[in-house]
Amino acid sequence: MTGSKFVIGAVAGVAMALGATSAGAQQAIKFTLDWKFEGPAAPFVVAIDKGFYKAEGLDVTIDTAGGSLEPLNRIASGTYDIGFGDINSLIKFRDANPNVPIKAIYMVYNKPPFSIVGRKSRGVVKPKDLEGKKLGAPAPDGAYAQWPIFVKANNIDASKVTIENVGFPVREPMLAAGQVDAITGFSFSSYINLKDRGVPADDITVLLMADWGVNLYGNAIIVNPKFAAEKPDAVKAFLRAFNKGMHETVKNPASSVESVIKRNDVAKKEVELERLNMAIRDNIITPEVKKNGFGAVEMGRLDNSIEQIGLTYKWKGTPPKGADIFDPSFLPDAAARKVN
Secondary structure: OHHHHHHHHHHHHHHHHHHHHHHHHOEEEEEEOOOOOOHHHHHHHHHHHOOHHHHOOEEEEEEOOOOOOHHHHHHHHOOOOEEEEEHHHHHHHHHHOOOOOOEEEEEOOOOOOEEEEEEHHHOOOOHHHHOOOEEEOOOOOOOHHHHHHHHHHOOOOHHHOEEEOOOHHHHHHHHHOOOOOEEEEEHHHHHHHHHHOOOOHHHEEEEEHHHOOOOOOOEEEEEOHHHHHHOHHHHHHHHHHHHHHHHHHHHOHHHHOHHHHOOOOOOOHHHHHHHHHHHHHHHHOOHHHHHHOOEOOOHHHHHHHHHHHOOOOOOOOOOOOHHHHEOHHHOOOHHHHOOO
């Protein structure tokens, strides 16, 4: 009997040691979102709750942020290893900071959600209607950053539009209260927030910039260059796990959004599910993604988008090429990225 106890104890000890080794071997990754835990963040947190990161040997922590520029500064400083941010802001950041070679490695919003959101009752139905109106726009907003391109593409007289710098928290409340006539924002955020504040859906105009001449990509996963150079296998493992989270979210949005709700005390499931479904429909599953799979970009299109940015942005150095900005070498294989 004593011998049996010893064997069992020895086996348990080995198992505990193996468990400790496995836990110790997990690669810690600090990840930053660009915003709060809302519906479209589901693929990132589903991958935690489903154990996809853990299965790849990763210990991933995910933090929220205050807008499109914050992830870039966090990644550049090395405070965070990987993040989620606007590729167009990244392009300008790289131009201003040529010695910080941050790159995008997985395109999430193949079609960006940058929008002008207005109210029909305040006379905003099409782009030219913004002339003579007041536009609420947070200075660090990724959508507002594309305003000059939107103006040029739609022949808007910008001198006739009053821009009011507003904070993110008051943007939709100000439009709901009629203090501004339109706002810049992400379509699935501003539209849903306005509806949630009681603005009738048929009074809301969503001018998706991508449908009005702004031919850009949107938010992508970006990586700190030092981390990518030192831990390339961890970066690839992160994308494999996230890619599984993306498949799961697209396949089962109603259950996937629960991963968001449990991380956001004020979120309502029906609101965040509608927001997530909008993002999947309008920004994630596009004809290009159906053709090429999740995560990839077409370099010709990315090159053209950089040229379009240059129409309204004065480059400080030589304009980058798409290959300077997006590195596809970390992507999961094509079969894993295929849209089912």
